[in-house]
Amino acid sequence: MTTPKRMDSQVTGIGLLGLGVVGSAVANTITDRHRLEDPSVPLEVVAAVVRDPSRKREVSLDQSAISTDIETVIANPEVGIVVELMGGVDPAFDYITSALKAGQHVVTANKEVMAKRGIDLLATAAENSVQLLYEASVAGGIPIIGPLMNDLAANKIRSLRGIINGTTNFILTKMAHEGADFNDVLTEAQSLGYAESDPTADVDGFDAQYKIAVLARLAYHTEVPVDEIHREGIQEVHAKDFRYAKELGYTIKLLAVAQADSESGLLARVHPALIPFEVPMATVNGVLNAVEVEGDLVGPLWFQGPGAGPNPTASAVMGDVIRVTKSGSGEETTPDVPDPFLIASMDDHVCQYYLRLTASDRPGVLASVAKVLGDADISINSVLQKDTDTENGRADLVIMTHPAREANMQSAVSSIKELDTVLQLDSLLRVETYSDRS
Numbered sequence: 001m002t003t004p005k006r007m008d009s010q011v012t013g014i015g016l017l018g019l020g021v022v023g024s025a026v027a028n029t030i031t032d033r034h035r036l037e038d039p040s041v042p043l044e045v046v047a048a049v050v051r052d053p054s055r056k057r058e059v060s061l062d063q064s065a066i067s068t069d070i071e072t073v074i075a076n077p078e079v080g081i082v083v084e085l086m087g088g089v090d091p092a093f094d095y096i097t098s099a100l101k102a103g104q105h106v107v108t109a110n111k112e113v114m115a116k117r118g119i120d121l122l123a124t125a126a127e128n129s130v131q132l133l134y135e136a137s138v139a140g141g142i143p144i145i146g147p148l149m150n151d152l153a154a155n156k157i158r159s160l161r162g163i164i165n166g167t168t169n170f171i172l173t174k175m176a177h178e179g180a181d182f183n184d185v186l187t188e189a190q191s192l193g194y195a196e197s198d199p200t201a202d203v204d205g206f207d208a209q210y211k212i213a214v215l216a217r218l219a220y221h222t223e224v225p226v227d228e229i230h231r232e233g234i235q236e237v238h239a240k241d242f243r244y245a246k247e248l249g250y251t252i253k254l255l256a257v258a259q260a261d262s263e264s265g266l267l268a269r270v271h272p273a274l275i276p277f278e279v280p281m282a283t284v285n286g287v288l289n290a291v292e293v294e295g296d297l298v299g300p301l302w303f304q305g306p307g308a309g310p311n312p313t314a315s316a317v318m319g320d321v322i323r324v325t326k327s328g329s330g331e332e333t334t335p336d337v338p339d340p341f342l343i344a345s346m347d348d349h350v351c352q353y354y355l356r357l358t359a360s361d362r363p364g365v366l367a368s369v370a371k372v373l374g375d376a377d378i379s380i381n382s383v384l385q386k387d388t389d390t391e392n393g394r395a396d397l398v399i400m401t402h403p404a405r406e407a408n409m410q411s412a413v414s415s416i417k418e419l420d421t422v423l424q425l426d427s428l429l430r431v432e433t434y435s436d437r438s
């Protein structure tokens with residue numbers, strides 16, 4: 001155990017790891033609002049570590065404080081709080097570990113390292129009696145980690161459901177409102193700076209998977225291995241699906257969900273889902289994020305706001321920094337992680353499904369599909385036949401099922417693909433269940 005550093009003196013020295021989009025906003029917030037003459041929260045950035053110190057940055061920091069040398073932060077007796085804003089696991093995990101072992105408190109916005117190695121980092125923080133806070137790692141400016149850790153601690157959390165990736169929500173919103181195709185909207189999102197040039201982490205659902213892993217661990221006091229979280233991205237959602245879903249009373253969102261009960265265990269999943277128009281989640285548009293938490297005592301709570309961006313993220317980072325300066329020792333915010341829930345299998349998830357097929361436009365097609373579904377114990381709720389192309393003898397068949405088990409649906413889908421009457425299975429989307437809806 002090490003003695004936490006520089007928390008008893010008047011000024012708290014901050015060491016920044018990363019001075020990019022968020023790091024620069026944090027550095028500027030400290031300079032603008034928390035300068036030495038501000039008596040309420042005296043903070044000072046004393047060192048910053050980057051990849052390329054020669055890069056031009058919009059940050060009011062002395063150039064001599066910026067280097068590539070991690071020791072300028074970790075071995076610096078002036079640094080009481082390390083703020084990690086580099087991203088990724090390597091070298092962030094090692095740097096955070098070294099800082100905690102050196103008795104420095106750490107604040108991070110890094111969802112990937114907290115999802116994949118958070119359990120180890122929290123243990124290291126506890127062993128060294130320092131704090132590791134990570135409010136900005138999920139949903140940017142929205143306070144969600146703090147409420148789960150502190151304000152809702154007396155509740156059994158029934159469910160957590162969120163739109164926690166702004167890039168995919170921007171894309172899906174545009175597709176819904178403009179009838180545009182995925183690739184066109186992705187290009188626009190990239191040109192507006194809402195999507196990275198390599199958009200994989202967002203559009204394939206990895207980013208949301210990391211974030212729901214972090215939230216689920218906090219809500220259910222169970223380590224949720226990232227690889228055990230069912231993940232699907234949005235690349236298979238087509239403009240047509242929005243049109244047909246709308247006729248059925250739904251829109252489509254990329255949802256991240258964690259739900260648990262003592263019988264079936266804890267299931268965490270990320271996938272595009274049909275959402276009924278009348279629930280609040282359906283109205284969360286553009287780059288906004290939202291998280292719905294249902295606790296047994298408090299009932300349903302709703303958090304909505306900017307899930308990214310320099311200032312909203314700096315707001316969450318600075319909230320953690322100020323919390324550290326006010327509380328000193330980390331013991332009250334470093335949760336122990338008992339293991340009360342088994343991780344459930346996605347195979348046992350039960351929901352309604354939306355299926356879109358391109359089928360031959362001839363009698364008996366629906367009967368053949370219905371038979372396959374029936375054999376898998378799945379019954380049909382409604383059917384739409386759309387976009388009939390008589391010249392080529394094909395039509396879109398949209399089927400909404402009654403609730404069914406995931407494993408049954410996957411086995412039915414394999415058989416449906418084998419039918420000669422089905423030319424293509426275009427979409428399989430899950431319908432999100434809202435228990436308070438009749």
Ligand code: NAP
Nearest residue numbers: 018019020021022050051052085086087109110308309313
């Ligand atoms: P960014 O703009 O790419 O900045 C990353 C910074 O880290 C850069 O200053 C870079 O140095 C430095 N860096 C990267 N690898 C390094 C290494 N190996 N050694 C030393 N320095 C290194 O990223 P960002 O958007 O600010 O995101 C930072 C973190 O905040 C990530 O974990 C991200 O997931 C999280 N976050 C971001 C947002 C957002 O809106 N951007 C929202 C919530 C959470 P150079 O400047 O020299 O390249």
